[in-house]
Amino acid sequence: MCKKDYVNSKKCPGGAPISEFKEKRKVKYHPDVDRSKDSLIMQDFKERIKDFTIKDSGKRKEFSTGMVRDSEDKIRYDLIYMPMLTRWANHMTKGAAKYSAHNWERAETVEELDRFLQSAFRHFVQWFTNEDNLEDHASAVFFNISGAELVKEKLGNDWQTKLRNYQLGKEDK
Secondary structure (H helix, E strand, O other), X not given: OOOHHHHHHOEOOOOOEHHHHHHHHOOOOOOOOOOHHHHHHHHHHHHHHOOOOOOOOOOEEEOOXXXXXXXXXXXXXXXXXXXXXXXXXXXXXXXHHHHOOOHHHHOOOHHHHHHXXXXXXXXXXXXXXXXXXXXXXXXXXXXXXXXXXXXHHHHOOOHHHHHHHHHOOOOXX
């Protein structure tokens, strides 16, 4: 990100104009993906988080500068195995080339949830048994679980009932 010093010169590091730098930072979505439900999900999320508080363990760490921070009960993203995250991103990149970027985000039906769940389990078994090394089954599991979680969010709290009814042939796709 451009520092204040660069703002006065109207250039970012490397000589690019600030407007070009800001344009590159904008997230671009596939034009065919309907984002209206995403905004409803975000509204629901914002509603749920408005009552969140800042956790306080009561334990403090004071730094040499005098800054004080809470020192416990934090999610440790630094513990994630980054090569696996890279493999998952590679899987998503290949899927985007094959189907189009954000294609999987169109999913919203019980039929699509069922497909994500079936695929996640199949890829898990293939990964666990080392049955087939032609695909990266671990990253496929991550992808399918992510897709299933997206659809579950879109289907709402009764997604399990809807899924069971679909599987029993009692609900439309």
